[in-house]
Amino acid sequence: MKIAALASGSSGNCFYVRNKDSSVLVDAGISCKRIVERLSLLGENANSIKGIFVTHEHTDHTKGVDVLARKFHIPVFATKGTIDNSFLCSDEDLINEIKNDDIIKLAGLEIEAFSKPHDASDPVSFAIRNGKMISILTDVGHASKNVINAVRDSDFLVLESNHDLKMLREGPYPYFVKRRIESDIGHFSNLHSGLCVLEHANSKLDNVMLAHLSEINNTPLLALNTFNSLMKERLDLKPEISLSLRSSTELFNV
Ligand SMILES: [Zn+2]
Ligand SMILES: [Zn+2]
Structure with missing residues (x-):
């Protein structure tokens, strides 16, 4: 696996995890344009992204989800609390509800969601294994x-x-x-x-x-x-x- 922080801090958070030719994002709290730009600086490509995993509804984690998901047709994974309390994506077919302790297999990775203490409605963190x-x-x-x-x-x-x-x-x-x-x-x-x-x-x-x-x-x-x-x-x-x-x-x- 490889990992990069495309953005981190109160102005936006986005982590990129690659496995062979596919990848996933954890949060997309900066614009689609900036995500694409930062990936290209690393020699990476947004076409490899197979899923966007959203930790919670605060905008520093969600801002870029809608445009990125629709532009590259990427499924979005989030808990019901996150989905109900944020505008994630206008294409509802791309939204997938997950629960605490779910393990999603994607891009050759096992991505586990687990609850965490934070002032959001159902916040999760992710452990990614390969x-x-x-x-x-x-x-x-x-x-x-x-x-x-x-x-x-x-x-x-x-x-x-x-x-x-x-x-x-x-x-x-x-x-x-x-x-x-x-x-x-x-x-x-x-x-x-x-x-x-x-x-x-x-x-x-x-x-x-x-x-x-x-x-x-x-x-x-x-x-x-x-x-x-x-x-x-x-x-x-x-x-x-x-x-x-x-x-x-x-x-x-x-
Ligand atoms: Zn937060
Ligand atoms: Zn935050």
């Missing part, structure tokens, strides 16, 4: 059992590192928004994501891609430093650490 396992864990409020299992079993982890707690608390957001972000159904902080890997990851974990960084309440350096300093406590764990930022796109081998 011998190795990739988990894409963004928009998670706390380390629930499903989140811990995914961290424990993954070879490649995309993990939310949304904010630095101090920057969030002292930052410009209104109090109620700060409360929501910090809540059990909000977003993982730098500390949350580092502690989650420190406490639960298996030594087979090869890669951690820190994702969904806030542009207001975090910096790439703070996210990396927090993570790396916590990792020093696990001598058996030496994952390669990367950051998924808006401007950098790289295709990683899994």
Whole structure:
């Protein structure tokens, strides 16, 4: 498998996973045009995409779904809560309802949906397997059992590192928004994501891609430093650490 973050952060999220000649997307929160452009920068092609898996209804995860799905005739997979609470696609034939714990076989991959704690109606994360396992864990409020299992079993982890707690608390957001972000159904902080890997990851974990960084309440350096300093406590764990930022796109081998 190969994986790339085509976009990550509050302005849009889109992850591309390729297996041989086919691929899937997890979320399409940037425009179809930008998805096609970023794929071509990687030497990839949207014609290979066999499915778009949507994690939840927030627009930073859904914005590009409709145009992309219709233009390339790609089926869309989402829970009923996500389908009912967002405009995913005007061609209803392309929409497929999935449930928590469903495993969909597509593009030679097994894609498992599992529920996660976030302030949406039925949010899920996805684990993608083909011998190795990739988990894409963004928009998670706390380390629930499903989140811990995914961290424990993954070879490649995309993990939310949304904010630095101090920057969030002292930052410009209104109090109620700060409360929501910090809540059990909000977003993982730098500390949350580092502690989650420190406490639960298996030594087979090869890669951690820190994702969904806030542009207001975090910096790439703070996210990396927090993570790396916590990792020093696990001598058996030496994952390669990367950051998924808006401007950098790289295709990683899994
Ligand atoms: Zn989000
Ligand atoms: Zn969200």
